[in-house]
Amino acid sequence: xxxxxxxxxxxxxxxxxxxxxxxxxxxxxxxxxxxxxxxxxxxxxxxxxxxxxxxxxxxxxxxxxxxxxxxxxxxxxxxxxxxxxxxxxxxxxxxxxxxxxxxxxxxxxxxxxxxxxxxxxxxxxxxxxxxxxxxxxxxxxxxxxxxxxxxxxxxxxxxxxxxxxxxxxxxxxxxxxxxxxxxxxxxxxxxxxxxxxxxxxxxxxxxxxxxxxxxxxxxxxxxxxxxxxxxxxxxxxxxxxxxxxxxxxxxxxxxxxxxxxxxxxxxxxxxxxxxxxxxxxxxxxxxxxxxxxxxxxxxxxxxxxxxxxxxxxxxxxxxxxxxxxxxxxxxxxxxxxxxxxxxxxxxxxxx
Numbered sequence: 001x002x003x004x005x006x007x008x009x010x011x012x013x014x015x016x017x018x019x020x021x022x023x024x025x026x027x028x029x030x031x032x033x034x035x036x037x038x039x040x041x042x043x044x045x046x047x048x049x050x051x052x053x054x055x056x057x058x059x060x061x062x063x064x065x066x067x068x069x070x071x072x073x074x075x076x077x078x079x080x081x082x083x084x085x086x087x088x089x090x091x092x093x094x095x096x097x098x099x100x101x102x103x104x105x106x107x108x109x110x111x112x113x114x115x116x117x118x119x120x121x122x123x124x125x126x127x128x129x130x131x132x133x134x135x136x137x138x139x140x141x142x143x144x145x146x147x148x149x150x151x152x153x154x155x156x157x158x159x160x161x162x163x164x165x166x167x168x169x170x171x172x173x174x175x176x177x178x179x180x181x182x183x184x185x186x187x188x189x190x191x192x193x194x195x196x197x198x199x200x201x202x203x204x205x206x207x208x209x210x211x212x213x214x215x216x217x218x219x220x221x222x223x224x225x226x227x228x229x230x231x232x233x234x235x236x237x238x239x240x241x242x243x244x245x246x247x248x249x250x251x252x253x254x255x256x257x258x259x260x261x262x263x264x265x266x267x268x269x270x271x272x273x274x275x276x277x278x279x280x281x282x283x284x285x286x287x288x289x290x291x292x293x294x295x296x297x298x299x300x301x302x303x304x305x306x307x308x309x310x311x312x313x314x315x316x317x318x319x320x321x322x323x324x325x326x327x328x329x330x331x332x333x334x335x336x337x338x339x340x341x342x343x344x345x346x347x348x349x350x351x
Contacts, residue, residue: 001081002058006034007295008302009056020046043067047074054309057081060158061166065090068105072097077104077309079302082170084323086160088331091324098320106305107323109174111237112316113300115271115292116258119280120241120248121179121316129243132180135214135222136240139168140233144208150198156205162330163206165191168237169226169333170326175239177325178316182216184329186344189213189336194229212333255293279315
């Protein structure tokens with residue numbers, strides 16, 4: 001992810017002053033590979049550099065809390081990879097710290113920055129969908145399909161209590177609430193760990209997949225499936241919203257169109273700024289008919305973060321409070337799976 005962040009930062013005309021990794025040798029190798037000016041020996045040395053304005057945290061999940069607090073305490077702005085933290089309490093502390101320090105603190109829920117996602121959001125807000133009735137979503141990958149597949153993320157000590165849902169399900173629920181403007185009120189969930197061990201991990205407790213039934217505060221119902229063991233699905237984030245007047249569907253692997261369904265027929269709306277609302281058109285950075293995708297969405301997120309640092313108020317920028325919201329939903333999903341009960345998602349106590 002550091003490579004992705006570095007490209008997006010360059011696209012936003014940032015100067016990449018330095019990088020710190022898990023050891024001085026790894027820091028130097030990363031600096032050489034990514035073309036970054038300096039390799040710091042650690043976070044303490046990095047934060048001692050007075051030239052730094054913003055720090056991107058792209059480390060394993062369990063390190064986010066401590067490192068983000070250190071960045072905030074230094075007075076720097078921060079972009080922290082998701083999940084924001086491995087517990088709700090840690091995420092709450094980060095929200096409070098960022099607010100007290102008055103720094104810009106964002107989380108890369110970058111799928112918000114696909115122009116057609118913004119168009120879907122605008123159509124819902126404008127009333128084209130009508131009353132929200134149902135939601136169907138999935139986020140499917142196959143990179144942990146086989147017993148021989150392994151990664152640090154399967155280790156709860158590094159990745160946290162949740163893996164599949166915390167890693168990719170968080171994107172899905174963020175997108176649902178962002179597009180609909182509605183909140184998920186309660187969930188009932190099942191999780192499954194298909195492989196109890198992997199080559200470098202004798203015991204795996206984090207989930208490979210999660211199935212969720214939900215109800216929103218507005219009364220809509222929905223189903224979600226999240227899996228990192230779905231053959232052939234590389235990064236298939238799909239969301240379909242049905243309203244009393246119109247359905248809208250977005251597929252992240254086909255991000256150039258938005259599917260619109262009505263009683264009288266269905267159409268594919270292309271990413272053409274001439275046919276889109278202002279926010280979607282703003283994020284359309286290449287001409288219609290030229291493919292635009294994930295790299296552009298990530299660049300849009302970083303550019304808007306930097307704009308916020310400069311005093312602007314870009315629409316739809318995901319901040320630490322959104323990372324906390326995702327942590328609350330993830331916790332509710334796991335609690336439901338463990339207890340067999342519906343779990344209400346309570347925002348009480350949010351900083």
